[in-house]
Amino acid sequence: MEDVLIRALEKVELRDPILIEGLPGVGNVGKLAADYLRDHLHAKPLATIYSKFFPPQVYVSETGIIRLVSNELAYWKAPASAAHDLLILGGDFQGISPEGQYEITERVLDFSAKLGVREVYTLAGFAQGRVIEEPRVLGAATVPAKVEAMKKFGVHFSRNDPGGGLIGASGLFLGLGRLFGMEGVCLMGETSGYFVDPRSAEAVLKVLARVLRIEIDFTALEAKAKEIDRIAQKIHEAEQRSAEGTSVSPSASRDDLGYIG
Amino acid sequence: MEDVLIRALEKVELRDPILIEGLPGVGNVGKLAADYLRDHLHAKPLATIYSKFFPPQVYVSETGIIRLVSNELAYWKAPASAAHDLLILGGDFQGISPEGQYEITERVLDFSAKLGVREVYTLAGFAQGRVIEEPRVLGAATVPAKVEAMKKFGVHFSRNDPGGGLIGASGLFLGLGRLFGMEGVCLMGETSGYFVDPRSAEAVLKVLARVLRIEIDFTALEAKAKEIDRIAQKIHEAEQRSAEGTSVSPSASRDDLGYIG
Amino acid sequence: MEDVLIRALEKVELRDPILIEGLPGVGNVGKLAADYLRDHLHAKPLATIYSKFFPPQVYVSETGIIRLVSNELAYWKAPASAAHDLLILGGDFQGISPEGQYEITERVLDFSAKLGVREVYTLAGFAQGRVIEEPRVLGAATVPAKVEAMKKFGVHFSRNDPGGGLIGASGLFLGLGRLFGMEGVCLMGETSGYFVDPRSAEAVLKVLARVLRIEIDFTALEAKAKEIDRIAQKIHEAEQRSAEGTSVSPSASRDDLGYIG
């Protein structure tokens, strides 16, 4: 089979489209943000991406229906007043090998380039290893002009973060994107790195919304954030009781967090 | 060499054939069931599948004859009164890498599609991590109509099982099969996951026999199940004696289980 | 680059040649035997085999000269009275991945088939996990006629050994060889599996010499076997002294064994 198989569901003409990438990763921040954006805009499915570089796995829905793991591209036609339509990339997995990461990214960029994409925003989490009360949004970009533009939207460019560079799709879409003549920005929401973080996703999406001049209602994302807070609080209490000698199963409760997102 | 090499032993015309997949996996349930079905129907060898995604290994028979590890497709011509001939896939291994899983599955599906296959049943075990007295058969399907049809045969569709989806050939044949326009069902026999489980294979095969309107004599499979019970009982007793201080080698006895199936 | 690169050093016409394979493996038995045969017959280099499935490594000779790791085919023109010329495969490594094993084996078989090879003998060690005083030679073959023929040369065909089959080049050359219409035999010398074993290589080679009707002087191989015995004895004594409290470095002595072979 082809290494990467992109099945287009329809043909579209897009106006100077921008590609938004948000795949699973640290705190699931990028995926949460991209999926929320797609749902909020009622973006339409454009193409499904299968690959032998994903796990050999199917998901089963609650009604028993099987679906092969994949990535998906959705598109959003902006109102006539706006400059850019959007292509939004989400999905179940990043490529599970270094080679797979390169192959999948290259194929999606190639597909996007043919639709006219010249600009990419990648969304990700940045693990700080400690609880983050007010997540900042850190940035990296392909050109100095983008750095300056992002600073105006409150994005932080730190001399030391990310020190070792970015590993995975959010970096690669920009790094390989340059070979396609695309410019772009990575927006990284600070997060503890310990669980899925809708609050960090919201911070990232707020910046992106301002950049794209889109209005987004964050009610549902905030509700999700509160649910995480509530569970985290329960775990914290359970662990405290546990430390005090009461018999509990904090690890079981921790598992609940995995299902959110 | 070709990644996957399918050597056809003869040319056949099949009447609206259904593909049955049963490869090694959890409790060897799928393989036990598919092999038993093939033997019971006296299905004929159709093609041997070699691949560099199998281990670089040969098996040696008791008489000293070498055979390269492989998968095999057998076919069964149904009586004129029946609607579907059968293709049965069995073998020594699933692909040993994610990429290999995809490649082998895709090639077998392609070969099957050319023979007219439009429907797939995959057989597997579902590890419950505890002793199962009366194994239920759990299901997953590619379309709601199949779910409803299977419920009538006593297949259970649980909201939570399998929670994380299915990994391996039994899922992939259905997930990739959809790209070939095939519909299908995965039948999973509950099993402990600790040893090979002919009883679970029998439960799966009983459902499949009813679906396919085939009569199967389960005497030999039940004998195999009793042999496993007997060995498991011996191990249990040996471990108890061991716990009481008698010198035994329960691990050696455990090894016996591996040879069955 | 090509996955497997076979650089022929000259063009030869061979008379009904037999391929002998002996690569590094258990006790280095196969390699010791094949190399000894090649040296004894003054077989000439025919082709060098490079591959990206070997380690990315060069060896450096004592005089400082670099050589890329490889396998080598040598050929021996039998006297006019004999029926078969020989092709002898030796080398530094087997392929370091399952895929590599298949690719390299397939390419060497293809090259050999073009030279007229229809028969293959693979040489290997069979680890028994205990000291072997008088190594037997165990066998496996592609057809019953070869099994019977080998029994007459004293080769043992055991119902249980090798129970799990053969992993690696010695099995694969026979298993894949069948797809090239080649028949063959694997000759396995019993060995402890703990160190290189010239004595087991001698046992294997003695059988092969009788099969091929070649006279071989084993003096040098026996000298090597005695050297191993001497070192093993020294290690044994050192370990005993060590157990008695004397300060020694048996592990350092053990390292000596690795250099022989």
Added chain:
Amino acid sequence: MEDVLIRALEKVELRDPILIEGLPGVGNVGKLAADYLRDHLHAKPLATIYSKFFPPQVYVSETGIIRLVSNELAYWKAPASAAHDLLILGGDFQGISPEGQYEITERVLDFSAKLGVREVYTLAGFAQGRVIEEPRVLGAATVPAKVEAMKKFGVHFSRNDPGGGLIGASGLFLGLGRLFGMEGVCLMGETSGYFVDPRSAEAVLKVLARVLRIEIDFTALEAKAKEIDRIAQKIHEAEQRSAEGTSVSPSASRDDLGYIG
């Protein structure tokens, strides 16, 4: 995408060019030396090498600019009096799989051969596992004439070092280079193997400079060596204080070493 993508920045004609390789490795000796040579000669960028055999990673500069990990070829036009222009290969990583090592090396050699390269010097560190006061330069070469030539420049050819051969780019560029008709030498600076070692890089570069008849000012490299000495000394003192019960964080200080080079 292509496995290895070489993007040439300009077209050049070079006079009988010599390829110098220095990629990350033991003590970063090769990379330190090659980068220093490139900077000292003000060699010009010639081509950027991307590959799916590098990590799927981007680096972020202090100003927030993203760059995909790569290797780079630079060229230096020698003065008319000199015989050889230079091609200098440096970069972020060696290929991260054996297959990747072969593919990348082969492609760079092919590119270099087209520019007329017939001679290769690879620069590396040789880990001795102990502190090295005065690093010697060890050698290995593709032909005896090169061994003799190098001895005159003070390069040591030891019967036992490197005993097991060379693993990685510095060996492979020579081993595969021979298949391109190139001759070459590997220059290995002795180093402890515990941290980056500019002093060993200087020793290597001093030999290379004499071989190439280039004058190099080592002031900056010596400053770097002194910085490492200073940090190593601080760590040593911290560890001693730590052993005496004072609270320090020697591991944090150790990290500083990683940034140098």
